[in-house]
Amino acid sequence: xxxxxxxxxxxxxxxxxxxxxxxxxxxxxxxxxxxxxxxxxxxxxxxxxxxxxxxxxxxxxxxxxxxxxxxxxxxxxxxxxxxxxxxxxxxxxxxxxxxxxxxxxxxxxxxxxxxxxxxxxxxxxxxxxxxxxxxxxxxxxxxxxxxxxxxxxxxxxxxxxxxxxxxxxxxxxxxxxxxxxxxxxxxxxxxxxxxxxxxxxxxxxxxxxxxxxxxxxxxxxxxxxxxxxxxxxxxxxxxxxxxxxxxxxxxxxxxxxxxxxxxxxxxxxxxxxxxxxxxxxxxxxxxxxxxxxxxxxxxxxxxxxxxxxxxxxxxxxxxxxxxxxxxxxxxxxxxxxxxxxxxxxxxxxx
Amino acid sequence: xxxxxxxxxxxxxxxxxxxxxxxxxxxxxxxxxxxxxxxxxxxxxxxxxxxxxxxxxxxxxxxxxxxxxxxxxxxxxxxxxxxxxxxxxxxxxxxxxxxxxxxxxxxxxxxxxxxxxxxxxxxxxxxxxxxxxxxxxxxxxxxxxxxxxxxxxxxxxxxxxxxxxxxxxxxxxxxxxxxxxxxxxxxxxxxxxxxxxxxxxxxxxxxxxxxxxxxxxxxxxxxxxxxxxxxxxxxxxxxxxxxxxxxxxxxxxxxxxxxxxxxxxxxxxxxxxxxxxxxxxxxxxxxxxxxxxxxxxxxxxxxxxxxxxxxxxxxxxxxxxxxxxxxxxxxxxxxxxxxxxxxxxxxxxx
Numbered sequence: 001x002x003x004x005x006x007x008x009x010x011x012x013x014x015x016x017x018x019x020x021x022x023x024x025x026x027x028x029x030x031x032x033x034x035x036x037x038x039x040x041x042x043x044x045x046x047x048x049x050x051x052x053x054x055x056x057x058x059x060x061x062x063x064x065x066x067x068x069x070x071x072x073x074x075x076x077x078x079x080x081x082x083x084x085x086x087x088x089x090x091x092x093x094x095x096x097x098x099x100x101x102x103x104x105x106x107x108x109x110x111x112x113x114x115x116x117x118x119x120x121x122x123x124x125x126x127x128x129x130x131x132x133x134x135x136x137x138x139x140x141x142x143x144x145x146x147x148x149x150x151x152x153x154x155x156x157x158x159x160x161x162x163x164x165x166x167x168x169x170x171x172x173x174x175x176x177x178x179x180x181x182x183x184x185x186x187x188x189x190x191x192x193x194x195x196x197x198x199x200x201x202x203x204x205x206x207x208x209x210x211x212x213x214x215x216x217x218x219x220x221x222x223x224x225x226x227x228x229x230x231x232x233x234x235x236x237x238x239x240x241x242x243x244x245x246x247x248x249x250x251x252x253x254x255x256x257x258x259x260x261x262x263x264x265x266x267x268x269x270x271x272x273x274x275x276x277x278x279x280x281x282x283x284x285x286x287x288x289x290x291x292x293x294x295x296x297x298x299x300x301x302x303x304x305x306x307x308x309x310x311x312x313x314x315x316x317x318x319x320x321x322x323x324x325x326x327x328x329x330x331x332x333x334x335x336x337x338x339x340x341x342x343x344x345x346x347x348x349x350x
Numbered sequence: 351x352x353x354x355x356x357x358x359x360x361x362x363x364x365x366x367x368x369x370x371x372x373x374x375x376x377x378x379x380x381x382x383x384x385x386x387x388x389x390x391x392x393x394x395x396x397x398x399x400x401x402x403x404x405x406x407x408x409x410x411x412x413x414x415x416x417x418x419x420x421x422x423x424x425x426x427x428x429x430x431x432x433x434x435x436x437x438x439x440x441x442x443x444x445x446x447x448x449x450x451x452x453x454x455x456x457x458x459x460x461x462x463x464x465x466x467x468x469x470x471x472x473x474x475x476x477x478x479x480x481x482x483x484x485x486x487x488x489x490x491x492x493x494x495x496x497x498x499x500x501x502x503x504x505x506x507x508x509x510x511x512x513x514x515x516x517x518x519x520x521x522x523x524x525x526x527x528x529x530x531x532x533x534x535x536x537x538x539x540x541x542x543x544x545x546x547x548x549x550x551x552x553x554x555x556x557x558x559x560x561x562x563x564x565x566x567x568x569x570x571x572x573x574x575x576x577x578x579x580x581x582x583x584x585x586x587x588x589x590x591x592x593x594x595x596x597x598x599x600x601x602x603x604x605x606x607x608x609x610x611x612x613x614x615x616x617x618x619x620x621x622x623x624x625x626x627x628x629x630x631x632x633x634x635x636x637x638x639x640x641x642x643x644x645x646x647x648x649x650x651x652x653x654x655x656x657x658x659x660x661x662x663x664x665x666x667x668x669x670x671x672x673x674x675x676x677x678x679x680x681x682x683x684x685x686x687x688x689x690x691x692x693x694x695x696x697x698x699x700x
Contacts, residue, residue, distance in 0.1 A: 034655050191661075194645070196546065196570035202646070202654050210657035217659045220546035220645055221572035222604025226666040229606065254572025256579065257611055264610060295544070295570055296552070298648050304552050305384045307560035309567045311541075316576040 001137060004144035005175075007182070009208040012175040014140060018048075018057060018065035020133050023075045025068045027057050030169075031198065034207045045073040045092040052099040055198060059239065060143065060171035063350060066096040066107045067136030070114035074128045082122055089118050089128075102250065102288045102315055103241055105276075109350035110139060139350060143172055146349055149329040150272050151176025154237065155184065157270055157327065162234035163189040165224070165267075168252035169204035170239030173272045178212050189215040191233065195254060196221055197294050197312070224258050228265040236262045236269045237327075242285055243275040245342070247320035247335020250285050253313050259322035268324035274349050275326060275333075275341050288314040351487060354494035355525075357532070359558040362525040364490060368398075368407060368415035370483050373425045375418045377407050380519075381548065384557045395423040395442040402449040405548060409589065410493065410521035413700060416446040416457045417486030420464035424478045432472055439468050439478075452600065452638045452665055453591055455626075459700035460489060489700060493522055496699055499679040500622050501526025504587065505536065507620055507677065512584035513539040515574070515617075518602035519554035520589030523622045528562050539565040541583065545604060546571055547644045547662070574608050578615040586612045586619045587677075592635060593625040595692070597670035597685020600635050603663050609672035618674035624699050625676060625683075625691050638664040 005014050016028045025042040031054075032038055040056045042048045048069035052062045073092035077085040093115040097108040114132045121128035154177055158164055166174075181188060190209045195201035202218045210216040219227060227233060236258055242250040249255065249271050259269045279285065292310030296302055320335035333341055355364050366378045375392040381404075382388055390406045392398045398419035402412045423442035427435040443465040447458040464482045471478035504527055508514055516524075531538060540559045545551035552568045560566040569577060577583060586608055592600040599605065599621050609619045629635065642660030646652055670685035683691055 035651065035653050193572070194546070196544070196572060199648070199653055202658070206658045207655040210655045215659075216655075216657065217661050218645055218654055219661050220603075221570065222543070222546060222607060223661065223663065223666075225607030225610055226603055226663055227661070229666070253570075253576055257572060257575030257607065260575055260611060260614060261607055264614075295568055299651055301385065301649050303385050303549060303649070304568055305557040305560045305566075307566065308552070308556045309565075311567050311569050311573065311577070313573065313576055316573075316579070 001134070002141060003137070004141040007179050008175040009178060009211050011204060011208060012172065014064070014137065017061055017140070018068045020068040020071040020136075023072070025065070025072045027051050027061070027065055029056050030058060030061065030200070030204060031055060033203055042069070042072060044076055045069040045096060048072060049095050049099045058198075058200065059169050062100065062103070062107060063110055063143065064136060064140055066099070067110050067114055067132065067139060069096045070111055070118065071129050071132040071136065074118055074132055085122060086119055089115055100288060101286055106350055110136070142347070143349060144176070146274065146329045146347070147172040147176045148179065150327055151180040153331060154270060154272055154327045155180040155186065157268075158186075158188055158235050161187055161189075163191060163232060165227075165233045165236040165258070166190060166192045166201060166205050167236070167238040167255050167258050168195045169200040170237070170272065173239050174205055174208050178208060178214075181214075182212065189217070191217045191219060191227065193221050193224060193254065193258065194218055195252060197298070200252070221254055225261050228261055228267060233262070233267050236267055238269075238271055240271050240273045241315055242279055243271060243273050243326060244279045244281065244284070245275065245277070245338060246281060247323055247326055247333070247338045248282065249318040249320075249323060250287070250315050251318065253316045256316040256318045256322075259318045263322045269322060270325055270327050271323055272327045274328060275338055277342055277346075282317055285317065287317070290314045351484070352491060353487070354491040357529050358494075358525040359528060359561050361554060361558055362522065364414070364487065367411055367490070368418045370418040370421040370486075373422070375415070375422045377401050377411070377415055379406050380408060380411065380550070380554060381405060383553055392419070392422060394426055395419040395446060398422060399445050399449045408548075408550065409519050412450065412453070412457060413460055413493065414486060414490055416449070417460050417464055417482065417489060419446045420461055420468065421479050421482040421486065424468055424482055435472060436469055439465055450638060451636055456700055460486070492697070493699060494526070496624065496679045496697070497522040497526045498529065500677055501530040503681060504620060504622055504677045505530035505534065507618075508536075508538055508585050511537055511539075513541060513582060515577075515583045515586040515608070516540060516542045516551060516555050517586070517588040517605050517608050518545045519550040520587070520622065523589050524555055524558050528558060528564075531564075532562065539567070541567045541569055541577065543571050543574060543604065543608065544568055545602060547647070550602070571604055575611050578611055578617060583612070583617050586617055588619075588621055590621050590623045591665055592629055593621060593623050593676060594629045594631065594634070595625065595627070595688060596631060597673055597676055597683070597688045598632065599668040599670075599673060600637070600665050601668065603666045606666040606668045606672075609668045613672045619672060620675055620677050621673055622677045624678060625688055627692055627696075632667055635667065637667070640664045
């Protein structure tokens, strides 16, 4: 089977994202990487839902996890009769799709297709499991090659020997950017905001760049203005959980303030990804609130007084006025011209 | 002996700041509070220097620690002859004063006075230890009562049922503000930025407010713009490691970006403290760089790839244009009128 993960950092190899085999979905536990390399083993699609909700995997990881979760549901239901099996798979589809509210529409594109494939397989009396796995890998391949186009565009915007500031973990775009940099032998420095509370910047993004030989520095999230004021940053980039049609961005909480600070210091913010057709404005977005305890605890240790509360909006909303341009598979778009993106024919992405 | 710490939260009781007794200086370990209540025991002034450098205590804590450290040096040198003992105390004075570069001039005011008292005591053949301890407690009393004036002024700027955003741990002003709020029966909510890497906001400031019954919420440092954009904050306040004569502020890294973000969302930033006479501009300030490893570790666990570097400027510089007013013991000053502060007679503070 064709695979598009050659030359990718460890985190982006398919087996280290989410992988179905013999009735088990294995998901690399991003909550502890790189301190520990540990996989969460799921024996039911409900375990996959829980793993996504508990951030065992995040960013683009769940796109693969929900597909592999559908394969697992097909395995779980292998001894059921036709109609019962379809009902079971429909239930799995619903639950996997809605495991995180903010990105449910994207997850749904994958789970709905898996469900369709499963139904066709069951009607034709062939094994739906391998068909779902194959479709999930095809979907991964599609995303990796499409994101490579985005990476090939982003790399043009970073000056030689320049310094890139990142937020959270952009997943595929990080790997695609690294491949683009290496194939051009282009040197850059990277500064990763650590991205509390789960430290995806420090643990995931920084690991990818450092592993591939780039000069990589981690800062705490409160040092951004300080390094900007010292002129240390050339470009800020992030992926997005949603890119609205008007060019505004919903992404991991913290993106808004970095974008606003960059605007103040005249550092461009380039968001990367595939714009979300149909998401017209802020009102079309529901921002997920996560468990407030996550803010008060680290490595399982609670570090605050017991009467103290937490607050944890998963994402924030960055107005398009702070976005310099949207870097896509079809080139660069300033926010108020993003509508042109949708005028071109779009290939399937998820 | 008169004490000015009545009604103060646990962290601000004198014995929980730094305390000399029988040849030992005990310093509450703020690195682990409130998870653990643990004191670092110093048997030599050099242990006190190290404790300050390792952030066992911080903010205003070192002002007391260096005084108590001088008492300890007097104890250590109790069997030395006059001139040797004075030399020993001079050396202790230098090392304690310079334990942190950014605040050396403030520490020096205390250690220099302790040295003078010690010399007079030795010449007059009386015990210098109790004289130094007494002077250090007098200095604490002076700071607590002066900061109470600041707190009594700050409280006027916070609306009833308003929400206050804090950065790091303002030490005495936090206790003074709490006393001012309680004596007026004024209710406010408090949101504390956690202040990585040492989490002084989450662990220290939040503990003081929560302990005293205030509605207290901790956010990670990357959520500031998000809560500002939602209109959740009425006032931002911080203490300062230095307030320059032009009204700009040197304070724990992160202050700059909160101040800048508040400016963008029209939320006033009130810095509290005693302006530093003679610090005329940014060039008069040396910003201490701390151990980069501190950024890569959380609760004692290193969480990054071994090739990743850290970057840790202890403080940042906030231009006076982001400071709405400076709240002092003598009232409120807008930055460009701060010079008037120095026209009034100033009492000894340190």
